[in-house]
Amino acid sequence: MADKLTLYTNPMSRGRIARWMLEETGVDYETKILKFGEGSQSADFLAINPMGKVPAITHGDKVVTECAAICAYLAETFPDAGLAPTADERADYYRWLFFAAGPVEAAVVNRSLGVEVPAEKTGMVGYGNFERTRNVLISAIADRPFVCGDRFTAADVYVGSQIGWGLQFGSIPPSPELTAYSERVYSREAFKRASALDDAAIAAAS
Template structure:
């Protein structure tokens, strides 16, 4: 019997990344919606002591952090074809963890108004927001997928960051970003995941 999979998420969170990845995997899973505030900082801490979503529980294993969830699920379900062969994973790891580290840090700090003095750029992993965005633009320009000639979990993770950035204005709408994300939006798993999360959004008054 296959180990049960449970997604702990909130539709207004990075849990959308984990949902998309699970839909790409194609295995059945349960969803547990966790509300912000007391519920997320209460008993849920037994799943993730940080009190943040998403988390995926697979049998007895608990996985948090979206990049880790994407990488784990790709390896746990190899039949889904979401990871390259081990010898071909250089770009796969490079760009997934570029998004998890320099990209997320640069975008978050910029959104919060954190200014890193020029003389202190060596202290931060991303250097500057401009360098990160320019590097990412070159990485996706003219490529259908980030890690080779087929879609992988790295596209789920990186593509989600680009999609969020375009939606919330933290990325310039450069043609390379728009074209890359438009291709990913056509995937059936992406559409299913968004339909599920949109349906779980709280009703507007």
């Protein structure tokens, strides 16, 4: 019997990324919706993720946290979905997946919080400054449909989510390249299914 796969999430969180990735794989999974505070800080969930943050997945007796790691794990664990990189795609796949998880996430969050890194201290932060990070992000998809080239991979789930949220909430200023890329990845049927499930969960909780 296949190991049970469970998603711990809140539909108003980064858990939407993990849900999208799970829908892309097409595998069966159980969903446990956790409320912020009482749910994510419960003893049961802290035993799964001591950080008390969603999303997390359990697969049998294994636990995976952090959205980029969840995307990579699911792509490799379910290769029939075709979301893991080929040998030729591997360098771009890991480069842009972790660029989005590291410099992009930090740059966007700090900008949203009003954190200004002094010019003489930019070497101390992984993203340097927001403008450079945004420009490099644009370069990743400026001359190709997806981050690895012509083919959608798990890296696009994560990169696409970062870009899509940034454009939606105004934390990343738009550009023609970013807008076109976001429209491409958000047109996928798995994204639509995942969004419908999470939107329904929000409605049910309200």
